Amino acid sequence: MAKLRSIDISKLPDGFHADENGLYLFVRGNSRTWVYRVTVYGKRIKRGLGSAKTISLAQTRQKVLDIKTNGVKEVTHGKKFKDFYLDVVEHTAKIKQWKNPKSKSQWTNTIETYAVPYIGNKLVSRITRDDIRGIIEPIYTTKTETASRLIGRLKAVFDYAQVCGLHSGHNPAVWVGNLDLFFAPKAKVAKVKHPTSIGGALSWKTTCIVF
Incomplete structure (x- = not known):
């Protein structure tokens, strides 16, 4: 698998682009984010490593090596x-x-x-x-x-x-x-109308039925 090159980072199309050791560049529009993906004990873990606009390819590769050395820890911090x-x-x-x-x-x-x-x-x-x-x-x-x-x-x-x-x-x-x-499935959730009597006149009640 070919490694990423710094000169190509700004030119890559939308999607995930692999580098090495589980490092990927995620591109969506003008956004370019470093992502580390690995499977630990059968559980797939994905970790954001920062923006490619502020963190170089070399720095990110070093981050990945540090993670591989120290192990992947579960995320226990962050925002509400x-x-x-x-x-x-x-x-x-x-x-x-x-x-x-x-x-x-x-x-x-x-x-x-x-x-x-x-x-x-x-x-x-x-x-x-x-x-x-x-x-x-x-x-x-x-x-x-x-x-x-x-x-x-x-x-x-x-x-x-x-x-x-x-x-x-x-x-x-x-x-x-x-x-x-x-x-x-959404298509299986149908609305069926049933007649009910109110004051001698018929009205309609809607009930949702899941098939």
């Missing part, structure tokens, strides 16, 4: 979720170059309404799949579309947290092979 997710929304808006100002407010409002009350005071590093399930379960059959969008937005938050080194292991908000083992 309520202090972190707004940074991610701002970063995502900049990278994706959202033109509609409503996009940022929709992301913010959805996470603030449904996720912050549950995990706002938890360290990002300590949030698990069970925490995400606790957020989604109360609204999945009644507000399925909102729940689906929330899952996607939380996944983006934890993707960024992992690149920044604030969360290790699997992304707790990933759908495939993770949350989809506990929730029915």
